[in-house]
Amino acid sequence: MEHHNGLAILVGGGPAPGINAVIGAATIRACLEGVPVVGVRDGFEWIMAGDISRVTPLTIDAVSRIHFRGGSYLGISRANPTVDHVLLDNTISSLLRLNVSQLITIGGDDTAFSALSVERRAAGRLRVVHVPKTIDNDMDLPPHVDTFGYQSARHYGAEIVKNLMVDAKTTSRWYFVVTMGRKAGHLALGIGKAAGATLTLIAEEFETPIRLRTIVDTLVGAIIKRLSAGRPDGVAVIAEGVVLDIAPADLEGLHEVERDSHGHLRIAEVNLGEILKAQVVARLRELGIKTTIVAKSIGYELRCADPIPLDMEYARDLGFCAAKYVLAGGSGAVISIEGGRFVPVPFESLASPAGRPRTRLVDIGSTRYAIARRYMIRLRKDDFDDPHELAKLAATSRLSEEEFRRRFEHLVANEPPPLAFDHLPGSLARSE
Numbered sequence: 001m002e003h004h005n006g007l008a009i010l011v012g013g014g015p016a017p018g019i020n021a022v023i024g025a026a027t028i029r030a031c032l033e034g035v036p037v038v039g040v041r042d043g044f045e046w047i048m049a050g051d052i053s054r055v056t057p058l059t060i061d062a063v064s065r066i067h068f069r070g071g072s073y074l075g076i077s078r079a080n081p082t083v084d085h086v087l088l089d090n091t092i093s094s095l096l097r098l099n100v101s102q103l104i105t106i107g108g109d110d111t112a113f114s115a116l117s118v119e120r121r122a123a124g125r126l127r128v129v130h131v132p133k134t135i136d137n138d139m140d141l142p143p144h145v146d147t148f149g150y151q152s153a154r155h156y157g158a159e160i161v162k163n164l165m166v167d168a169k170t171t172s173r174w175y176f177v178v179t180m181g182r183k184a185g186h187l188a189l190g191i192g193k194a195a196g197a198t199l200t201l202i203a204e205e206f207e208t209p210i211r212l213r214t215i216v217d218t219l220v221g222a223i224i225k226r227l228s229a230g231r232p233d234g235v236a237v238i239a240e241g242v243v244l245d246i247a248p249a250d251l252e253g254l255h256e257v258e259r260d261s262h263g264h265l266r267i268a269e270v271n272l273g274e275i276l277k278a279q280v281v282a283r284l285r286e287l288g289i290k291t292t293i294v295a296k297s298i299g300y301e302l303r304c305a306d307p308i309p310l311d312m313e314y315a316r317d318l319g320f321c322a323a324k325y326v327l328a329g330g331s332g333a334v335i336s337i338e339g340g341r342f343v344p345v346p347f348e349s350l351a352s353p354a355g356r357p358r359t360r361l362v363d364i365g366s367t368r369y370a371i372a373r374r375y376m377i378r379l380r381k382d383d384f385d386d387p388h389e390l391a392k393l394a395a396t397s398r399l400s401e402e403e404f405r406r407r408f409e410h411l412v413a414n415e416p417p418p419l420a421f422d423h424l425p426g427s428l429a430r431s432e
Contacts (some may be wrong), residue, residue, distance in 0.1 A: 135299075200239075
C-alpha cells in the first residue's frame with residue numbers, strides 16, 4: 001500500500017445538515033486505506049494561531065453513525081486565515097506539525113477561498129480539496145447541482161411555513177417570514193415554492209438599489225389582491241438578502257434600524273421583518289384596511305437539523321469522493337457529483353476575477369422561477385389590463401381606479417415575460 005501521511009478534516013462557515021455525513025464517510029475511506037485521520041476543531045480558528053492541541057483523532061468506530069445527526073462533530077467557526085499571510089503560514093505549519101499532508105475542508109464560499117489560499121501557499125507541501133456546504137445553495141456549481149444541506153434546510157423550512165399557513169388561515173392574519181440567504185434567494189424561493197406560500201420575494205427580482213417603497217408596495221398589493229378574493233390571510237417568504245440591496249437612504253429615520261457608535265446604519269443587523277411589518281401596517285392604515293401581521297425569522301432552526309435521507313446519502317458520497325481523490329494525489333479542487341458521477345472542479349474555475357468564489361444567484365429567467373411567479377398572489381400586468389380586476393382592487397383599497405393605478409402600477413414595470421412553452425407541438429404552444 002502506498003504510504004501516506006495523515007489526513008486532516010475541518011469545517012468552516014455556518015452549520016448545514018450533512019456535515020457529519022461528510023466527516024464520517026471521509027474518515028472511513030481514509031482509515032480503510034491505512035491513513036490516520038485527525039479532526040481539526042473549530043475550523044481554522046486554532047491552527048491559524050499555531051495551536052495544534054485542539055484536534056481529535058478520528059476512527060471508524062467514532063464516526064460510523066454520526067451521519068444521522070445534524071450539527072458538526074468537529075465544531076465550526078468563521079475564522080479566516082486569508083486576512084494575513086502570517087495566519088496562512090501558521091495554518092500550514094500547524095498541519096505539517098500534525099504530520100498531515102492532505103486536508104479536506106467543508107464549508108461555503110469563504111472556506112473554499114481559504115482552502116484555495118492554503119493550497120497555493122503550501123506550494124505542494126499539502127494537498128487540499130474542498131466539499132461545498134451551504135444551506136444558501138449559492139456556490140457557483142452547475143445549476144442542477146445543489147450544495148449539501150440545502151435540501152434538508154428547505155424541507156424543514158417548508159414544514160414551518162406550511163404550519164404558519166394553516167395558522168394564518170385559522171386566525172385571519174399574515175406572516176412575513178424572513179429566511180437566510182444573504183447573497184442569493186435560493187432557500188427562500190425553494191421554501192416558498194414547495195410550501196405554496198402566498199408570495200416570495202428575493203433580491204434577484206429587483207433592480208438595485210432596491211427601494212424600500214417597492215418592497216412595501218409589493219406586500220401591500222398582495223394583501224389587497226388577497227382581500228379582493230375574500231381572503232384576509234397569507235404568508236410572504238422574504239430572503240434576508242433583500243435588505244442588503246435596499247437603498248441606505250430609505251432606511252434613514254426608521255427607529256427599527258440599529259446604528260453603530262459612529263451613527264452609521266448596521267445594515268447587516270436590520271430586522272427586515274419588523275421594518276416591513278411596521279411599514280405595511282402603516283400603509284394599509286392609510287387605506288382604511290386593518291390587518292394583523294406577524295414577523296418571523298427562520299434559519300437557525302434549519303442549520304443544525306438532522307439531514308434528510310437525500311442529504312445523508314449525498315454528503316456521504318461527497319465525503320467518500322473527497323478522501324479517495326485527495327489520497328490518490330488530487331488537489332486544488334472542489335468535490336462535486338454531477339449526474340451521479342464524481343467531478344473534481346478546479347478552484348480556479350469557480351473564482352471571480354478578484355480570486356474569490358463566484359456567487360450563484362437565482363436565475364429569474366428560468367422556467368422554475370417563472371412557474372414560482374405564476375403561483376404567487378401579487379399584482380400583475382393582467383390586473384391593470386382587466387377592467388373588472390382593476391375595479392375590484394380599487395374598491396378593496398378604497399381608491400379610485402386612477403389612484404390605484406398611480407400608486408401600484410410601478411410594481412409591474414419589470415414583470416418577467418409570460419412563460420412560453422416553445423417546445424409544445426403545434427397549437428398546444430402558448431404563453432401562461
